[in-house]
Structures are given as structure tokens and as C-alpha cells.
Amino acid sequence: MDENFTIMIHKLLYTLGSSIRNPSLRKHLAFLEKTHYWSKKELEDYQFFKLKELLNYSYDNSIFYRKHFTSNNFNPNDLKKISDIKKIPMLQKSDLLKNNSTIHTNWLGKKFKAITSGSSGNSLSFQRDESADSFNxxxxxxxxxxxxxxxxxxxxYFWGFNYTFEKKIRTNFLDFLQNRFRVFSYQKSELKFFIKKLSKAVYIHGYSSMIYQVARLINQGGLTKPKGIIFIKGTSEKIYKNYHKEVIKAFGSKIRSEYGATESGIIAFECPAGSMHINMEGVIVEEVNNEIVVTNLQMRSFPIIRYRLGDYIKLASNSIKCNCGRNHSILEEVTGRIGQLVYGKNEIYPSLIFYYIFKNLDLHHSISLNYQIIQKEKGKLFIRIEQHLKQIEIKKIDSEFVKYFGQDIQYDIQEKCILHSEKEKLKSFISHLHYEF
Ligand SMILES: [Zn+2]
Known part of the structure; x- marks a missing residue:
């Protein structure tokens, strides 16, 4: 089929699909085109306006927030400037989990179910209103x-290889609508097939650690390099500096960074001049003791106000101006998300596989577990679970692990473990192995 014709069909499919699913998307796009050129002052004025609106809405419509504000002697009318937000105590994931139903407002419009991954192994599910979804x-x-x-x-797409047979069919179909193809496993033979398909791709995105692995495979194996890729986006994992050399060699472009979370939406996105600009129209980002505290300015169905995301960050000084010309604040670095790898006897896997395993257990078998996984040697894992496990639950865990790792990894499970840590962020995966760079 003629390439231009194919692109036209996919554009049509996309436009049609998004106008049905996300009717307010166009309005938000037009808004972002306008704010692109705004001064810092204009952006901050908008943030103040949206924050005030959010606080009033939450006070009036969320049982939790009304109580949260009043018990801390805060009234939305007290907000005279953005920094007054500091009068509101911060929240963390356990607060959102514990008060899930009372945080939800009585928002009546269209909503989508959102589920987060969890550093403590506890995933949070909430309703995201259509406007917030479309804005993102x-x-x-x-x-x-x-x-x-x-x-x-x-x-x-290097992402979401979370599949049963039916799910694979469904995923393939949804991928087709989005002109997307993905790796369904990280076995070498499948990766080679994926690399062949990359010859027609315009962009690639997903786990940076896997983009890096694939780049290495191309470079080392003398495989044909895809020529048409103009954009590479890494998400969810730290992008190591030494990824870039291999990735540029294989794909001709460095990995650009997107930073966000399900609760907050996109927090920052790297511009062509190399700065991670904060999505100031969507979020207020505070740096408190090197930690990110985020407020989602767009979501009404499940307000997120002063939320400790659990990452360490460094904001750039306000005086720094980016060569791209935008005035949006700059996130200098995210230090808390490390793209750790799991070593099997023969293969290497991204540690976010654990997220899929435990999400499946929860979604399909109603087994909700708090977990921590430790790796001390290749091909072996130590799985610590907080809960008591029934025999049938252990069987389900076994089948999930086999689904993703086959016989490549062996493991021991210990139940009734104490996983909480008062002082530092709880890590769901700790590896004592060194990376083979
Ligand atoms: Zn810039």
C-alpha cells in the first residue's frame, strides 16, 4: 500500500477514535498552542486560577478534602498566592488508598478507570474524568x-507485554488502530523480529532500559539499522547517560524523556533543546526536601493535592532560560526512578515485569499483595510478601512468574514479611547485581 495513503488512513482512524473517546481533546490542544508562548507570569497566574478552582471544588465535593482542610485550619479562601498551597498538609499513597472512596467527588461526567503501579506493591485504582484524560x-x-x-x-512500543491469548488479540487490534506494534517478549528471537519491523517506524517509545538493550543488540549483531526513526521517548525508568551513545548509534537519535504518573498526568517533557519543561498548565510541582510534591490542576473526579509521588527530584533555578524559548519551569533531574534489570540465567528483563505480575494477580484473581523482590544472584529471586498466602494463591503466583520468565528464573517466597520502612521510600525491587555496561 502507498505509504502516504496508509498515513492518511491512520490519521483518520486516530481523529475519529479520539473525537469519540476524548471529545475535549481538541479544545485542550488549542489551549496548549496558545500557552506555548506565555510568559512565566502568565503561566503562574493560570496556575493560581486553576488551583483556587480545584481547592474550592474539592472542598465542596469531596468528603475527604473538606475534612482534610478543616481539620488543618485551612479554607480555600485563604489562598492568596500559589505558595499558600504549603498550608495544606501533604498526602501520600497510603492516604489515597485508605480514603479512596471519600476522596472521589460526585463528578457526574464521563470517566475512565485508572490504575497505578505501586512501589509498595499496592496499586491504586481511581476514576479519571474525561477532561483530565483528554488534557493529558x-x-x-x-x-x-x-x-x-x-x-x-x-x-x-516497548511496553505492556501483559497478555493472555485474548488479550494479545485485543492488544494487537488496539495497536493497529494506533499504528503501533510492540514486543511481546524479550527473548532474543522475538526482539530480532521486532527490529525488522522497526524499519518502517517513525518513533519508538517505552522502557528506556529496553530501548537501550535493543540498541545494543542492533549494534553488536551488525543488524540493519532502522533509518526512519526521528523520535525516541523513554518513560518510567531513569535514562542513564550511557544509554545515549548506543541508542544514537543504532537509531540516530537520543532518548527523550517524559516524566509523569497516573495520579498526576504528565509532569515534564523534554524539549528539542534538551530541557525537561514542567507541564505547568497541568500540574504544580514543589520540591520539598529533594522530593517531588505534585498537585494535579486538571482532575476533578479524584483530586490530587500536594501528593508525595515518592521520587527524588531537582528543580532548575528559576533564572535559567531554555534555548527553545519556552518559559515553563525546568526539572533538572529525577533521581528516584532507577531502571533496574532482572537477570535470568540466560535473559535480561525490565524490573517493571513485577508490576504486571502483581497487577494480574489483583485484576484476574483478586489477590492483592504487598511485595518486595530481592535479587542477589543471576537466575534467582527472593520474593517477600506481607500477607499470609494460601496454597491456591501460591499456585497463581507460580503461574504468573512462569508466564513471564519461563524456567529462566527460580525463586523463594517468604510470606508475612514486614515491608514498611519509616525513613525511606520502600523499594519494590532491590538488586544487588551490578549492571553490565
Ligand atoms: Zn526548552
């Missing part, structure tokens, strides 16, 4: 446009 999609789409990339362009 608009931000992504807008940031892609800086690189001349559109969501309907052909793309390779």
Missing part, C-alpha cells in the same frame, strides 16, 4: 509535535 493526551500529542511526530505515525 493533548499534552503528549502537543509535545510530540515539537519533534514533527504525530500519534498516528507508525511506532514501536
Amino acid at each position: 493526551r493533548a499534552v503528549t500529542q502537543y509535545c510530540y509535535s515539537w519533534y514533527n511526530v504525530h500519534p498516528w505515525h507508525r511506532n514501536g
Whole structure:
């Protein structure tokens, strides 16, 4: 089929699909085109306006927030400037989990179910209103446009190989609608097939550690390098500096960084000049004791106000100006998300596989576990579980692990473990192995 015709079809499919699923997307896109040129003052004025609106809405419509504000002697009318937000005590994930139903407002419009991954192994599920969902999609789409990339362009995806047979069919279909193809496993033979398909891709995105692994495979194996890739986006994992050399060699471009979370939406996105600009229209980011505290300015169905995301960050000084010309604040570094790898006897896997394993256990078998996994040697894992496990639950855990790792990894499970740590962020995966760079 003629390439231009294919692109046209995919653009049409995308536009049609998003106008049905996300009717407010266009409005948000037009807004972002306008704010692109705003001064810092204009951006901050908008943040203040949205924050005030959010606090009033939450006070009036969320049982939790009304109590949270009043018991801490705060009234939304007390907000005279953005920094007054500091009068509101911070929240953390356990607060959102514990008070899930009373945080939800009585928002009546269209909503989508959202589920987070959990550093403590506890995943949070909540309702995201259509406008917040569309806003977030608009931000992504807008940031892609800086690189001349559109969501309907052909793309390779290193993500979500969470499949049963039915799910694979469904995923393949949804991927087709988004002109996307993905790796369904990280076995070498499958990766080689994936690399062949990359020859027609315009952009690739997903786990940076896997993009790096694939780049290495291309470079070392003397495989044909994909020529048409103009944009590479890494998410969810720290992008190590030494990834870039291999990735540029294989794909001709460095990995660009996107930083966000399910609760907050996109927090920052790397511009072509190399700065991670804060999505100031969508979030207020505070740096408190080197830690990120985020407020989602767009979501009404499940307000997120002064939320400790659990990452360590460093904000750039306000006086730094980016060469791209935008005035949005700059996130200098995210230090808390490490793209750790799990070593099997023969293969290497991204540690976020554990997220899928425990999410499956929860979604399909209603087994909700708090976990921590420790690796001290290749091909072996030590799984610590907080709960008491029934025999049938252990069997389900076994089948999930086999699904992802086959016989490549052996493990021991210890139940009734104490996983809480008062002082530092609880890590769901701790590896004592050194990376083979
Ligand atoms: Zn910039």
C-alpha cells in the first residue's frame, strides 16, 4: 500500500477514535498552542486560577478534602498566592488508598478507570474524568509535535507485554488502530523480529532500559539499522547517560524523556533543546526536601493535592532560560526512578515485569499483595510478601512468574514479611547485581 495513503488512513482512524473517546481533546490542544508562548507570569497566574478552582471544588465535593482542610485550619479562601498551597498538609499513597472512596467527588461526567503501579506493591485504582484524560493526551500529542511526530505515525512500543491469548488479540487490534506494534517478549528471537519491523517506524517509545538493550543488540549483531526513526521517548525508568551513545548509534537519535504518573498526568517533557519543561498548565510541582510534591490542576473526579509521588527530584533555578524559548519551569533531574534489570540465567528483563505480575494477580484473581523482590544472584529471586498466602494463591503466583520468565528464573517466597520502612521510600525491587555496561 502507498505509504502516504496508509498515513492518511491512520490519521483518520486516530481523529475519529479520539473525537469519540476524548471529545475535549481538541479544545485542550488549542489551549496548549496558545500557552506555548506565555510568559512565566502568565503561566503562574493560570496556575493560581486553576488551583483556587480545584481547592474550592474539592472542598465542596469531596468528603475527604473538606475534612482534610478543616481539620488543618485551612479554607480555600485563604489562598492568596500559589505558595499558600504549603498550608495544606501533604498526602501520600497510603492516604489515597485508605480514603479512596471519600476522596472521589460526585463528578457526574464521563470517566475512565485508572490504575497505578505501586512501589509498595499496592496499586491504586481511581476514576479519571474525561477532561483530565483528554488534557493529558493533548499534552503528549502537543509535545510530540515539537519533534514533527504525530500519534498516528507508525511506532514501536516497548511496553505492556501483559497478555493472555485474548488479550494479545485485543492488544494487537488496539495497536493497529494506533499504528503501533510492540514486543511481546524479550527473548532474543522475538526482539530480532521486532527490529525488522522497526524499519518502517517513525518513533519508538517505552522502557528506556529496553530501548537501550535493543540498541545494543542492533549494534553488536551488525543488524540493519532502522533509518526512519526521528523520535525516541523513554518513560518510567531513569535514562542513564550511557544509554545515549548506543541508542544514537543504532537509531540516530537520543532518548527523550517524559516524566509523569497516573495520579498526576504528565509532569515534564523534554524539549528539542534538551530541557525537561514542567507541564505547568497541568500540574504544580514543589520540591520539598529533594522530593517531588505534585498537585494535579486538571482532575476533578479524584483530586490530587500536594501528593508525595515518592521520587527524588531537582528543580532548575528559576533564572535559567531554555534555548527553545519556552518559559515553563525546568526539572533538572529525577533521581528516584532507577531502571533496574532482572537477570535470568540466560535473559535480561525490565524490573517493571513485577508490576504486571502483581497487577494480574489483583485484576484476574483478586489477590492483592504487598511485595518486595530481592535479587542477589543471576537466575534467582527472593520474593517477600506481607500477607499470609494460601496454597491456591501460591499456585497463581507460580503461574504468573512462569508466564513471564519461563524456567529462566527460580525463586523463594517468604510470606508475612514486614515491608514498611519509616525513613525511606520502600523499594519494590532491590538488586544487588551490578549492571553490565
Ligand atoms: Zn526548552
